[in-house]
Amino acid sequence: MRFPPTRTLWAGLALCAALQPGIAAAGTEPSGLLAFHWELREVLDAQGHIQLGWNLPPDIPGAGAARAVRLDFTPDQVIVGQLCNALSANYQLHDHTLRIGPMIGTRRACPETGVMALEQKVEQRLPEANVWRLETHGLTTPRLILEFADGGKWVLDGTPTDASFYGGPGEKIFLEVAPERVACQHPQMPLYRCLQVRALEYDAQGLKTRVGAWENWYGEIQGYAHQPGVRNVLRVMRYPKAGAPADASAYAYILDMTVESEIVR
Missing domain, CATH: 2.40.128.270 (Lipocalin)
Known part of the structure; x- marks a missing residue:
């Protein structure tokens, strides 16, 4: 191994x-x-x-x-x-x-x-x-x-x-994280519950220009601790991972800052 x-x-x-x-x-x-x-x-x-x-x-x-x-x-x-x-x-x-x-x-x-x-x-x-x-x-x-x-x-x-x-400057992306995790079919952890995330894009003036579809997030975001019932918009740095296994993510995702945070009842 x-x-x-x-x-x-x-x-x-x-x-x-x-x-x-x-x-x-x-x-x-x-x-x-x-x-x-x-x-x-x-x-x-x-x-x-x-x-x-x-x-x-x-x-x-x-x-x-x-x-x-x-x-x-x-x-x-x-x-x-x-x-x-x-x-x-x-x-x-x-x-x-x-x-x-x-x-x-x-x-x-x-x-x-x-x-x-x-x-x-x-x-x-x-x-x-x-x-x-x-x-x-x-x-x-x-x-x-x-x-x-x-x-x-x-x-x-x-x-x-x-x-x-990680050997490079990385790429800055924005992710919205839903307030609750959901059951998902993780290839290595049968009882794993995924974050729900969707990609966001903003223009130079900070106005939202694109909202992606909700997707299951099978890994974690380094530095981010999810709290049930709280919706967050995160600014995340994405770095390519050299030699990542075929069944693992090719990127590392690291929290840069929390842009928005909202308690959802």
Whole structure:
């Protein structure tokens, strides 16, 4: 039986694809930044002492490790995730040099204790980064090091983005999900109940231009947890899956955002 690669293995493969030979060790290839989500593992001061107070409690009380600040890089922006408000800034690279502009973001009140204080710390600290490098030697996943003008460091662990994991940018589609599952003939699970979905299309102004027919959905949508009695319109990223078995879907479907949600009585 042939098993698909794990994400740990894919992390190494994605990094090899992102960093050209001879550059990986130096860590100056920007595509390496773009291919991964970067989660903050350690914050160090100039003397190498670990600084506390840079993460949040788990989403579910008592559920293991703290929640980490996450950085994502686009070609021209760095985006801070896994907090409450969305923060982002423009940035520039030149070899190992990093320049991050002022952070901008939403300003909604956050109910979690300490989250707004942490956002302010990140907003003030991140633009002070001036050096970056990637470490890969002897690691199963890549590591991003950000160095600051005062000698402090951030150490961040990388996991592949969906685009790098599946080997392409993916396709954005819209799906309406009916409020109730239905009995269906799943080839591998006799008692399986399918989602009912139909494809939607929108024009550039956001007006609905096409509504497809209802169909049984024999798989799941990663990141989507269906609630009985709730109708949803989802924006989903569709990625081709290389080497998918003949009796399985040729695509991976990953939730991008919930566009509409309605309780149906």
